[in-house]
Amino acid sequence: MKLRKVTAASAAVFALALTATACGGDDSGDGGSSSSGGGEKIKIGIKYDQPGLGLKTPDGSFSGFDVDVATYVAKELGYEPNQIEWVETKSADRENALSRGDVKLIAATYSITDERKQKVDFAGPYLLAHQDLLVKADSDITEATDLNDKKLCSVTGSTSAQNVKNDFAPKAQLSNRGGYSECLSALQSGQVDALTTDDSILAGYAAQDQYKGKFKLAGLKLSNENYGIGVKKGDTETVNKVNAALEKMVSDGSWEKAVEDNFGPANYKNEPAPKIGQLVK
Amino acid sequence: MTSVLYDAPGPKAKRRNLLLSVLFFALLALALWWVWSVMDDKGQLEWSLWKPFTTSEAWTTYLLPGLADTLKAASLAMVIALPLGAVLGIARMSDHRWVRVPAGAVVEFFRAIPVLLLMLFANEFFARSTDVTSEDRPLYAVVTGLVLYNASVLAEVVRAGILSLPKGQSEAAQAIGLRKSQTMGSILLPQAVTVMLPAIVSQLVVIVKDTALGGVMLGFTELLNSRATLAANYANVIPSFIVVAIVFIVLNFLLTSFASWLEGRLRRSKRSTGAVLGADDIDDLNAAKAGGPHGTGAGGTV
Amino acid sequence: MFDFLSKYDDPSLLGAFWVTVQLTVFSAVGSLIWGTLLAAMRVSPVPLMRGFGTAYVNLVRNIPLTVIIVFTSLGLADIFGVTMGARDNFDLMYFRLAVLGLVAYTAAFVCEAIRSGINTVPVGQAEAARALGLSFSQVLRLVVLPQAFRSVIGPLANVLIALTKNTTVAATIGVAEAAFLMKGMIENEAQTLLIGAVFAFGFVVLTLPTGLILNWLSKRLAVKR
Numbered sequence: 131m132k133l134r135k136v137t138a139a140s141a142a143v144f145a146l147a148l149t150a151t152a153c154g155g156d157d158s159g160d161g162g163s164s165s166s167g168g169g170e171k172i173k174i175g176i177k178y179d180q181p182g183l184g185l186k187t188p189d190g191s192f193s194g195f196d197v198d199v200a201t202y203v204a205k206e207l208g209y210e211p212n213q214i215e216w217v218e219t220k221s222a223d224r225e226n227a228l229s230r231g232d233v234k235l236i237a238a239t240y241s242i243t244d245e246r247k248q249k250v251d252f253a254g255p256y257l258l259a260h261q262d263l264l265v266k267a268d269s270d271i272t273e274a275t276d277l278n279d280k281k282l283c284s285v286t287g288s289t290s291a292q293n294v295k296n297d298f299a300p301k302a303q304l305s306n307r308g309g310y311s312e313c314l315s316a317l318q319s320g321q322v323d324a325l326t327t328d329d330s331i332l333a334g335y336a337a338q339d340q341y342k343g344k345f346k347l348a349g350l351k352l353s354n355e356n357y358g359i360g361v362k363k364g365d366t367e368t369v370n371k372v373n374a375a376l377e378k379m380v381s382d383g384s385w386e387k388a389v390e391d392n393f394g395p396a397n398y399k400n401e402p403a404p405k406i407g408q409l410v411k
Numbered sequence: 412m413t414s415v416l417y418d419a420p421g422p423k424a425k426r427r428n429l430l431l432s433v434l435f436f437a438l439l440a441l442a443l444w445w446v447w448s449v450m451d452d453k454g455q456l457e458w459s460l461w462k463p464f465t466t467s468e469a470w471t472t473y474l475l476p477g478l479a480d481t482l483k484a485a486s487l488a489m490v491i492a493l494p495l496g497a498v499l500g501i502a503r504m505s506d507h508r509w510v511r512v513p514a515g516a517v518v519e520f521f522r523a524i525p526v527l528l529l530m531l532f533a534n535e536f537f538a539r540s541t542d543v544t545s546e547d548r549p550l551y552a553v554v555t556g557l558v559l560y561n562a563s564v565l566a567e568v569v570r571a572g573i574l575s576l577p578k579g580q581s582e583a584a585q586a587i588g589l590r591k592s593q594t595m596g597s598i599l600l601p602q603a604v605t606v607m608l609p610a611i612v613s614q615l616v617v618i619v620k621d622t623a624l625g626g627v628m629l630g631f632t633e634l635l636n637s638r639a640t641l642a643a644n645y646a647n648v649i650p651s652f653i654v655v656a657i658v659f660i661v662l663n664f665l666l667t668s669f670a671s672w673l674e675g676r677l678r679r680s681k682r683s684t685g686a687v688l689g690a691d692d693i694d695d696l697n698a699a700k701a702g703g704p705h706g707t708g709a710g711g712t713v
Numbered sequence: 714m715f716d717f718l719s720k721y722d723d724p725s726l727l728g729a730f731w732v733t734v735q736l737t738v739f740s741a742v743g744s745l746i747w748g749t750l751l752a753a754m755r756v757s758p759v760p761l762m763r764g765f766g767t768a769y770v771n772l773v774r775n776i777p778l779t780v781i782i783v784f785t786s787l788g789l790a791d792i793f794g795v796t797m798g799a800r801d802n803f804d805l806m807y808f809r810l811a812v813l814g815l816v817a818y819t820a821a822f823v824c825e826a827i828r829s830g831i832n833t834v835p836v837g838q839a840e841a842a843r844a845l846g847l848s849f850s851q852v853l854r855l856v857v858l859p860q861a862f863r864s865v866i867g868p869l870a871n872v873l874i875a876l877t878k879n880t881t882v883a884a885t886i887g888v889a890e891a892a893f894l895m896k897g898m899i900e901n902e903a904q905t906l907l908i909g910a911v912f913a914f915g916f917v918v919l920t921l922p923t924g925l926i927l928n929w930l931s932k933r934l935a936v937k938r
Contacts, residue, residue: 179643186640188468217546220630222900226538227545281803286887305803306887307787308627311643316791319453340459340646415839416857417758417849424758432761439765449793523917525878527892532909535899616775623777627885628896635780649792652784656776663775 172209174200175219175227175236175360179309182334182392183239192216195330196357198388199256199379200237203359206375207368221288225249228362235372236360239331242409251365252358253372256385258401258410259355261290262329263348264336266317271324272348274298280323281305283313290327294352310335318344328355333398347398354410373406450649460647464654469641477637478658484550484625484633485618488557493611495558496565501595503570514566521563527624530556534629549632553625557618564617568610568688572603575686609674610688616663616670617693623659634658717902718911721894729894730915736811736880736890737919741873743816748823755828758849766824773821778882781818785810786886804889811883815876822872830865831857863934870927874920891915 176196177184183194197216204214219227219238227233228250239259242252265271271280277299284291284304295302305322307313313325314335325332329347336345359376361368379385380403389400404410420428450456463469502514521529534552537543543551576599584594626636638651645651674689718726754766773781789795790810797809834857842856881892895912899905 179640181643185644186472188463188466188472188644190468190472218632219545223545223630230542230545232544232546303801303803308783308885309639309643311639311646312648312787312791314646315642315648315787319791319794321791321794338646415836415843416756416852418843420758428759431759435759435761435765439761446793453792455792520913520917523878523920524913525881525892525916527881527884528895528909528912528916531892531896531899532905535905539905620775620777620779623779624882624885627779627783635777635783648787652780652788656780656784659777659780660772660775664771667771667775 171213171215172204172207172235173215173217173233174204175217175224175233175238176200177238178218179311180239180331180334181338182398183331184237185334193392194334195257195388195392196237196239198392199376199385200235200359202379202384202388203235203237203372203375206378207371224360228360231362234361234368237357238360239328239355240358240360241328241355242358246360250363251361251369253361253369254358254376254406255356255404255409256359256376256379257330257357258404259328259330259357260350260401261293261326261352261355262332262350263294263352264317264325264332264345265323265348266320267344267346269323269346274350274352277302277324279303281321283307283316283322283325285310285313285327288327294326298352314341314345324348326352330357330393330398330400333393337398356404356409377406455647455649460645460650463641463645463647464650469645473637473641473644474634474654474658477632477634478662480550480631480637481619481622481633484553484557484622484631485615487554488561488618489611489615491554492558492561492565495562497569497600499562499566500569500573503566504573506591518563518566521559522567524560526556526560526621527628529559530625530629532556533559549625549629552629553622553631553633556625557621560621561614561618564614564693565611568607568614568693569603571692572607572610572686572688573599575606575688576602577686605677606686607688609670609677610693612666612670612673613689613693616666619663619666620659715907715911717898717904717908721898724889724894726894726911726915729889729891730919732808732888732890733877733880733919736808736815736883736888737873737877739812740815740819740876740880743812744819744823744872744876745869747816747820749827751820751824752827752831753853755824756831756853770821770824773818774825776818778814778818778879779885782811782814782882782885785814789813807886807888808883811880811886811888815879815883819872819876819879822875823869826865826868826872827861829868830861833864834860860936863931863936866927866931866934870924870931873927874924877920877923878916 176192176194178186178192180194180196184192184196185194187193201211201214205211217227217233219233219236221238224236224238224240225246228236237256240246240252241259242255246252263271263274263277271277274294275298277294278301280299281303282291282294282299282305284306286306286308291304295304305316307316310325310327310331313322316322317325318341332347335341336347359372361372376385379388385403393400418424447456454460499514499518502510503518505511505514530552533555534548537548537551537555538545573595580598580602581594584598589598622631622633623635625631626633630636634655638655642648642651671689674687677687722728724732751766751769754762755770757763757766785795786807790806795810796806797813799805799809838856838860839852842852847855880890883890884893884896887893891912895908898908902908
């Protein structure tokens with residue numbers, strides 16, 4: 131009898147563990163690859179951890195410029211905001227997620243490059259950003275060449291820091307972190323001297339409450355990053371629809387408002403709305 | 412508490428122990444004070460960084476979904492690995508060489524390889540050769556890696572559990588004319604299951620801990636990974652680490668306590684054979700290839 | 714078939730496994746020392762030390778190693794400014810931080826192995842030693858630990874093998890050891906299966922002899938009773 135009780139108790143623990151997971155289970159598998167809209171959901175890939183661009187906020191919703199653009203575009207494609215299913219797409223996964231049809235669109239600080247264009251198609255660009263440096267507010271780093279013998283934070287899977295080292299400051303030291311927020315806390319404690327990536331991303335972080343006034347952008351334009359919306363290779367119809375939506379967004383002033391809403395607090399001087407199909411090299 | 416290592420302290424020893432206590436306390440206090448002052452210095456003690464954890468949103472949006480994924484991966488891995496492990500463990504005890512040797516090779520091979528390598532490999536394999544969505548892929552990869560590794564550990568648990576039963580059990584079964592499969596199925600396995608229960612629960616702790624690897628290396632959205640999303644919002648790296656560590660400690664402490672409660676209960680139980688596989692044995696089985704049982708926990712009491 | 718291997722020279726395959734070996738050796742030495750100290754605390758007559766030893770072991774064993782290793786980088790280095798004497802050399806700094814994390818984690822298991830080894834020493838041995846008038850540290854140093862160490866070689870070998878496998882977690886903070894290299898290779902090369910086999914073979918080569926040698930040693934040195 132005793133043994134049976136013990137067995138029952140352990141079975142209960144396993145059952146508990148399983149039910150605990152049940153409430154966390156998501157309703158995946160409802161065909162994100164089905165291409166036709168009309169009452170169905172649309173899956174859009176964004177970042178979850180980039181304030182100002184794509185951020186999962188405490189109330190479980192999403193905010194940021196990428197999110198606003200994607201919401202507008204989805205609306206033009208016939209999807210209301212409640213029909214959008216947001217999916218986190220890490221940088222390394224983006225091409226794969228599109229080509230397999232896991233998501234319909236990706237708006238996740240996705241720079242249009244020749245290499246990527248071989249694997250996916252892009253609509254846009256919808257924003258022109260530049261690679262820049264984020265330094266402490268009292269830092270004397272003003273040029274990329276100042277980084278020689280300094281420590282530069284680099285994010286795993288991103289080539290921005292390596293490019294700076296190769297092109298401007300061969301003696302800079304790179305320190306690898308898992309994400310930008312980890313770089314920020316290293317920058318705050320003085321463990322690294324600078325952080326480099328697109329100015330739009332940097333501005334979003336610097337504008338967070340905890341970091342307000344502690345950092346500044348160096349204001350360099352080390353590269354041109356044309357953010358586009360990724361679409362599955364060969365899906366020209368969607369590209370054209372998205373391009374039309376983006377054009378409308380600029381012309382009806384929603385683009386300007388989204389920029390103001392998301393980058394305004396960050397004190398970020400954005401470039402004017404780019405012309406669809408025109409890349410700034 | 413008395414110990415065989417030292418006598419009950421006399422006046423001199425009492426003074427010395429007190430002195431040592433005070434010294435040790437001073438050292439600990441100094442270390443804690445250093446930690447506290449550095450954290451204060453770097454502004455890590457500011458209430459605004461800790462406040463999010465008192466709101467329900469930080470938990471319902473970030474941490475609890477992460478914890479749910481951790482538990483989902485861990486329980487899936489356990490549920491799939493158990494039958495696999497049982498089959499491998501029994502196959503390893505087969506009388507037929509052509510069954511025993513391959514099963515042994517599989518078990519020893521997967522126990523010798525770090526579970527992280529198995530996860531990385533599974534992740535790439537799923538990306539290239541299957542049509543698992545990129546959303547689900549990290550979960551699949553983590554569970555696959557955990558299953559491959561833990562099935563071989565559990566195979567050893569099953570084998571040790573069956574070997575721990577008195578020989579008279581299988582002899583008696585043979586004497587009344589049961590076939591080998593009947594002996595295993597109706598005599599040995601049912602008893603071995605109870606013997607193995609504490610070890611299996613202890614192995615769950617190992618599995619829960621290993622899920623965190625998937626969070627950092629594969630982007631699986633478990634507890635440690637959801638910490639990063641949380642910290643991107645509240646900019647609280649250290650506080651979020653401490654909270655996540657506490658959640659892991661509480662979860663695993665519950666599992667460990669449950670395992671040792673089971674172990675104690677089974678040892679005391681009159682109907683069992685008294686043989687139990689406990690937490691100590693699991694630590695040994697998680698390492699590969701050191702061979703034989705090592706009678707830990709036996710002998711004199713200290 | 715193996716030409717992809719020569720493409721990687723920072724680190725190379727052998728270089729990466731060499732880092733794995735170094736991580737293992739340094740962490741093994743460190744955790745043996747710290748683990749023995751912890752075990753001594755856990756059986757000591759001073760209640761505060763006993764309490765600390767017990768608390769340490771129970772806390773650390775229940776935290777994933779991944780959390781500890783990542784914390785050495787994001788917590789210790791970034792916030793507490795612990796740079797392990799290598800402020801200007803990140804590679805060295807993260808290597809040392811990884812060793813620190815591995816030592817902190819593995820020591821808990823070493824402590825438990827040694828403590829269970831102390832338990833295997835017959836009570837009569839310690840009682841006889843005390844009857845001779847030896848103090849606690851003498852009982853431990855001259856009578857109990859020498860016997861305990863011989864009987865814990867088996868369990869310690871298991872800890873060492875687990876440690877060898879655990880060094881792969883150092884890849885999470887960018888230490889260029891075997892798992893780090895494998896991640897890079899497997900993402901960029903087509904021969905997934907071959908790469909997996911090469912690295913699996915490497916770890917089998919590392920763990921198999923350790924297990925066999927130490928197993929032989931533990932049988933040879935076992936206290937015959």
